[in-house]
Each structure stands twice: as structure tokens, then as C-alpha cells.
Amino acid sequence: MIGVAVLGATGSVGESTLDVLGRHPDEFRVVALAARRNVDRLAEQCLQFRPAYAAMTDPACAATLAARLADAGLPTRVLAGERALEEMAILPEAQYVMAAIVGAAGLRSTLAAAGSGKRLLLANKESLVMAGPLVMQAVRASGAQLIPIDSEHNAIFQCLPQSKDQSMAVCGEGESAGVRRLLLTASGGPFLNWPAAELGSVTPEQACAHPNWVMGRKISVDSATLMNKGLELIEACALFGLPPERIEIVIHPQSIVHSLVEYLDGSVLAQLGSPDMRTPIAQALAWPQRIASGVQSLDLIKVGKLEFRAPDAARFPCLALAPAAIRQGGLMPAILNAANEVAVQAFLDGRLNFLDIPAVIETVMNDVSGGPVTDLETVLGVDALAREAAQRQVAARSASPRSAHA
Numbered sequence: 001m002i003g004v005a006v007l008g009a010t011g012s013v014g015e016s017t018l019d020v021l022g023r024h025p026d027e028f029r030v031v032a033l034a035a036r037r038n039v040d041r042l043a044e045q046c047l048q049f050r051p052a053y054a055a056m057t058d059p060a061c062a063a064t065l066a067a068r069l070a071d072a073g074l075p076t077r078v079l080a081g082e083r084a085l086e087e088m089a090i091l092p093e094a095q096y097v098m099a100a101i102v103g104a105a106g107l108r109s110t111l112a113a114a115g116s117g118k119r120l121l122l123a124n125k126e127s128l129v130m131a132g133p134l135v136m137q138a139v140r141a142s143g144a145q146l147i148p149i150d151s152e153h154n155a156i157f158q159c160l161p162q163s164k165d166q167s168m169a170v171c172g173e174g175e176s177a178g179v180r181r182l183l184l185t186a187s188g189g190p191f192l193n194w195p196a197a198e199l200g201s202v203t204p205e206q207a208c209a210h211p212n213w214v215m216g217r218k219i220s221v222d223s224a225t226l227m228n229k230g231l232e233l234i235e236a237c238a239l240f241g242l243p244p245e246r247i248e249i250v251i252h253p254q255s256i257v258h259s260l261v262e263y264l265d266g267s268v269l270a271q272l273g274s275p276d277m278r279t280p281i282a283q284a285l286a287w288p289q290r291i292a293s294g295v296q297s298l299d300l301i302k303v304g305k306l307e308f309r310a311p312d313a314a315r316f317p318c319l320a321l322a323p324a325a326i327r328q329g330g331l332m333p334a335i336l337n338a339a340n341e342v343a344v345q346a347f348l349d350g351r352l353n354f355l356d357i358p359a360v361i362e363t364v365m366n367d368v369s370g371g372p373v374t375d376l377e378t379v380l381g382v383d384a385l386a387r388e389a390a391q392r393q394v395a396a397r398s399a400s401p402r403s404a405h406a
């Protein structure tokens with residue numbers, strides 16, 4: 001029986017993870033669940049899975065949860081606060097950790113899991129964007145197994161040479177595996193075919209209505225701006241050890257081909273499947289075996305056609321920002337990530353125009369200087385500086401007429 005801790009349990013990836021785990025009660029035991037403040041949902045999950053531990057970063061919510069679980073007669077131990085996430089990530093009872101917290105809030109617990117020698121199922125792409133070298137270093141030093149959950153990176157992982165050797169599950173083998181380049185597919189998001197002139201008036205609801213995937217609001221907006229693909233480019237460089245010039249972004253509106261690996265001999269291997277996160281989650285839980293995920297068979301005849309085209313960097317300026325951050329290196333991806341998180345939240349709150357998201361990020365990248373990624377505190381320090389700079393930009397822009405959302 002494998003013990004699993006699910007961090008970000010109440011979110012989209014967390015729910016999909018519990019759906020897969022619930023199908024395999026003889027193989028997996030949920031030992032810990034963690035979230036921020038969705039008490040109702042975390043309580044329901046605790047009643048269903050009866051974990052030994054639950055954690056909520058909001059202390060008042062943790063107290064409410066503890067009272068409810070005690071009333072229900074559950075022995076679950078409830079922890080509170082940011083540090084509780086790290087405790088959940090290194091529990092001896094959990095051999096696997098699903099890192100599915102959204103944003104920079106997931107960095108400390110991801111690093112803790114990476115350093116603990118466990119199997120790390122990594123959905124929290126922001127931790128690799130902010131501190132890729134630190135995460136990969138921790139994985140290698142501890143002998144952890146890092147399996148990417150992001151569907152594109154999981155597809156690449158599946159297309160790379162498979163080996164029972166644990167080191168292959170650490171990724172970072174692209175250079176030595178005869179890989180010429182990676183092709184990272186992108187759906188293009190809800191505004192793929194919208195004229196540029198209409199993008200200035202999009203609402204958060206329109207941005208979150210992804211045509212193929214049901215996801216949390218932050219990643220949905222990232223998909224709409226195509227910043228998600230930029231974050232994934234940085235993520236792929238960190239995971240697979242290749243420079244950005246050897247990773248091509250290809251728009252594929254059907255989201256059936258999740259990504260591809262081209263080898264030196266011209267062979268191109270792809271992983272296909274219905275757009276449902278339970279597939280990469282089940283793959284990562286079972287690797288190197290396979291287990292059922294609940295995902296329907298792919299009906300290629302119904303899908304009919306698979307299209308591929310070049311991305312339009314003019315309509316989606318966020319696309320150019322990630323390569324620029326990689327070129328500058330060091331802490332610049334962390335600065336980009338922080339500015340993006342602030343800008344996306346401001347857009348979701350109705351304080352920033354959709355078209356101002358890339359403008360805020362670019363200005364912050366110009367204003368805040370980086371340096372090398374030496375340790376966690378340096379990363380968190382620049383994250384805080386970039387957030388302050390981004391808040392100033394949002395305030396300045398929301399005062400201008402274009403930025404006001406009704």
C-alpha cells in the first residue's frame with residue numbers, strides 16, 4: 001500500500017488526483033490532504049478518504065475543520081499555517097506527494113518533497129519556473145523521483161526512453177537520450193481566433209472558459225494569455241535539460257496530441273489522449289506500470305482532424321516574455337512569475353485589463369533586477385520585490401480608463 005499526500009486537494013488537479021486514488025483503494029492510501037481555506041470541500045474529502053493528517057494554511061479554517069472532523073469522530077490530525085504544508089510534504093507515512101497547490105505558495109512544500117527522496121508528482125509548475133535549479137538539485141541529491149503532471153511535460157516524459165532505473169524518473173535526460181528537440185503543444189486558449197481589437201474587452205469569465213480543459217482560474221487565465229505556454233517552456237528547460245531554442249511551441253487547438261519528442265534520426269514520438277488530467281495523474285502514480293484512470297477511450301474518428309499551426313506572438317505578447325526571461329537567466333523567471341501572478345489576480349478581480357497583463361509583466365522584468373538562483377531565501381526575496389513592483393503597475397494602470405472592468 002502506497003501512502004499519498006495531496007497538497008492542493010480541493011483544486012482541479014487535487015480533485016482529479018483523489019478521483020484516480022479512489023479507484024484504487026487496494027494500492028493507494030491517502031495519508032494527508034492540504035488546502036488553503038475551502039473547509040467544506042476538505043471536510044468532505046476527509047470524510048471520504050479518512051487521512052491521518054489534514055492541513056489548512058488559513059488558521060481559522062483549520063480550527064473549523066478540526067472541530068467538524070472531531071464531531072464526525074474522525075481521528076485525522078489537523079495542522080494549520082504555511083509550514084504545515086512542508087510537514088505534509090515530508091511525512092514518513094507518504095511515499096508519494098502530489099504537489100498541486102497553485103502559484104508560488106507551492107514552492108516551499110515542493111522543495112521539501114523534492115528533498116525528501118519521495119516520488120514527487122509535480123503539477124505546481126510555478127515552483128520550477130521560480131527555482132528550477134534548486135528543485136532539480138534537491139531531487140538529484142535526495143534520490144527523489146520527479147514525474148511531471150502538466151499534461152505536456154508528462155507526455156514528453158512518456159515519449160523519452162523509459163527505464164526502471166530511478167534516475168530516468170528524474171528527467172533531465174534530454175541531452176543524452178538522442179533528442180533533437182521537443183514540441184510543446186498549446187491549445188491556444190479561448191481567444192485563439194479572436195481579433196486583436198476584441199481582446200481589450202474580455203472578462204474574467206470569458207478568459208476562464210477554456211474550450212478543452214476544466215482548470216483552476218489562475219491557470220485558465222494563463223492559458224488565455226498564452227503565458228501558460230511560456231511558463232511551460234521554462235518548466236521544460238528545467239525538467240529536460242534542453243535550451244529554449246530546442247523547444248518549439250505548436251498551436252494544436254484539439255488538445256489531443258499532448259506534446260512530442262523528435263529524435264536525431266528524425267523519429268517523432270507523441271503522446272495522445274483525451275484532454276483529462278486523470279491520465280497524466282494515473283501515469284505518474286503507477287509508473288512504470290499502468291492503472292485505470294476513469295478516462296474514456298480516445299475516439300479519433302469523432303475527433304476527425306488534428307490541426308497544428310504557429311503561435312501568433314503579436315496577439316499574445318506573453319509568449320515572448322518567457323524566452324526573454326530564460327535568456328536573462330538566474331532569478332528573471334521568478335520575477336516574471338511573480339509579476340504574472342499579481343497581474344492575473346488583478347485581472348480576475350476586475351482591476352486590470354486583459355491586454356495590460358503582458359505590459360505589467362514586461363515593465364516589472366525591466367524594473368526589478370535578478371541575479372543567480374543561490375538559495376530559497378534569495379528566490380523568495382526577489383519574488384516579494386517583483387510583487388511590490390507589479391502591484392504598483394496595476395495601481396497605475398487601473399487608474400487609466402482602459403483598465404477598468406465593469
Ligand code: NDP
Pocket residue numbers: 007008009010011012013014034035036037038039057085100101102103105123124125126149150151213214215216217218219277
Ligand atoms: P486550483 O485553483 O483549482 O486549486 C488550487 C489548490 O491550491 C486548491 O486546493 C487551493 O486551496 C490550494 N491553494 C491555493 N493557495 C494556497 C495557499 N496559499 N496555501 C495552500 N494551499 C493553497 O488550481 P489547479 O488545480 O488548476 O492548479 C494547481 C497547479 O497545477 C497549478 O500550478 C497549475 O499551473 C498546475 N496545473 C493545473 C492543471 C489543471 O488542469 N488544472 C494542468 C496542469 C498544471 P483552496 O481551495 O482552499 O483555496
